[in-house]
Amino acid sequence: MAEQGLTKKPATAKNHIFAIGGGKGGTGKSLIAASIGICLAARGSEVLLIDADLGTANLHTFFGLEPPKIGLSDFVTKKKSTIAGVVVKTGVNNLKLISGAKDMIGIANLSYGQKTKVLNNIKRLKYKYILIDLGPGTTFNILDFFLISHCGILITSPEPTSIENTYRFVKSLLFRYLRKTINQKLVKSLIDRGVRQTSGQKFDSIFDLLEAIEQIEPNLGYTIASYLSTLDIKLVINEVRTDRDRAIGEKMALVARKYFGIQIDFLGSVSHDANIRKGLLQMKPLMAYFPHSKAFKEIDEISQKITPAYQLDLGFSFD
Ligand SMILES: Nc1ncnc2c1ncn2[C@@H]1O[C@H](COP(=O)(O)OP(=O)(O)O)[C@@H](O)[C@H]1O
Numbered sequence: 001m002a003e004q005g006l007t008k009k010p011a012t013a014k015n016h017i018f019a020i021g022g023g024k025g026g027t028g029k030s031l032i033a034a035s036i037g038i039c040l041a042a043r044g045s046e047v048l049l050i051d052a053d054l055g056t057a058n059l060h061t062f063f064g065l066e067p068p069k070i071g072l073s074d075f076v077t078k079k080k081s082t083i084a085g086v087v088v089k090t091g092v093n094n095l096k097l098i099s100g101a102k103d104m105i106g107i108a109n110l111s112y113g114q115k116t117k118v119l120n121n122i123k124r125l126k127y128k129y130i131l132i133d134l135g136p137g138t139t140f141n142i143l144d145f146f147l148i149s150h151c152g153i154l155i156t157s158p159e160p161t162s163i164e165n166t167y168r169f170v171k172s173l174l175f176r177y178l179r180k181t182i183n184q185k186l187v188k189s190l191i192d193r194g195v196r197q198t199s200g201q202k203f204d205s206i207f208d209l210l211e212a213i214e215q216i217e218p219n220l221g222y223t224i225a226s227y228l229s230t231l232d233i234k235l236v237i238n239e240v241r242t243d244r245d246r247a248i249g250e251k252m253a254l255v256a257r258k259y260f261g262i263q264i265d266f267l268g269s270v271s272h273d274a275n276i277r278k279g280l281l282q283m284k285p286l287m288a289y290f291p292h293s294k295a296f297k298e299i300d301e302i303s304q305k306i307t308p309a310y311q312l313d314l315g316f317s318f319d
């Protein structure tokens with residue numbers, strides 16, 4: 001794998017790429033990705049949704065669509081020569097989809113070359129907003145899709161297992177980020193030991209790790225800390241039912257700062273809406289809930305919070 005130095009690409013972002021992810025399945029990642037897409041498109045922007053949950057792709061169902069005949073794997077396997085050639089309509093104005101349905105290739109199984117090709121081609125697509133809906137888990141490819149975006153949005157439900165999974169996702173993300181940005185061999189092995197938590201090397205917080213790095217390579221710990229501060233990670237708590245649920249987001253942001261040394265912006269909570277679940281079971285498109293659902297009003301507010309112009313291309317380059 002080609003290694004990356006601690007360099008950033010210049011500010012050239014033509015599009016804004018958001019990855020929607022987080023540890024666990026069933027927390028509403030796809031529902032929120034589709035809904036944010038609808039909200040941004042309704043305000044007049046050209047938006048593309050990418051279903052990168054190749055194992056259990058379901059974004060099309062939120063639009064009441066049958067599984068599209070073409071999808072991301074047709075580009076990966078070269079059946080279609082351009083990524084634009086696998087874009088399909090959603091039935092919603094300004095909103096297009098690259099489906100993951102019927103894909104034989106799981107995202108975890110994409111080779112390094114295939115992943116690089118997909119990521120670099122996504123970056124060149126000419127949509128104002130590109131939303132990548134990720135599957136569950138912390139495999140390297142999922143983490144890399146999250147890291148290549150200008151902004152990553154974590155979705156968790158208020159359940160303790162889901163919250164715990166989200167922290168695990170953030171920890172894996174940070175170690176992946178560090179592992180890819182650092183060239184020094186000794187520091188790399190330190191990070192690897194931290195990931196595996198073997199050889200008696202266990203870091204309670206990222207600060208302990210940075211301190212250990214600082215001892216090997218003076219100033220590197222400080223440099224890494226300043227790079228970590230450039231990560232743009234946001235958080236949404238989905239399916240909230242009580243005020244206690246609504247308070248979780250702020251608390252999680254505090255914990256992230258304390259243990260991971262990173263800023264996570266809490267974007268807001270989305271209410272549980274029994275009608276959405278009922279309607280989806282009947283294959284009703286999400287559009288049917290506008291504009292009456294409280295959950296959609298909350299998602300629309302979240303959409304507006306994430307749309308200030310992103311100046312910096314904070315993702316990695318996979319050249
Ligand atoms: N805010 C919500 N209110 C009601 N039901 C929801 C809400 N968010 C998600 N769901 C339900 O949970 C199911 C799983 O959501 P989905 O977006 O597919 O999760 P993920 O992509 O994280 O696996 C949805 O089909 C929907 O029925």
Ligand SMILES: [Mg+2]
Pocket residue numbers: 029030031053058133134135
């Ligand atoms: Mg999903």
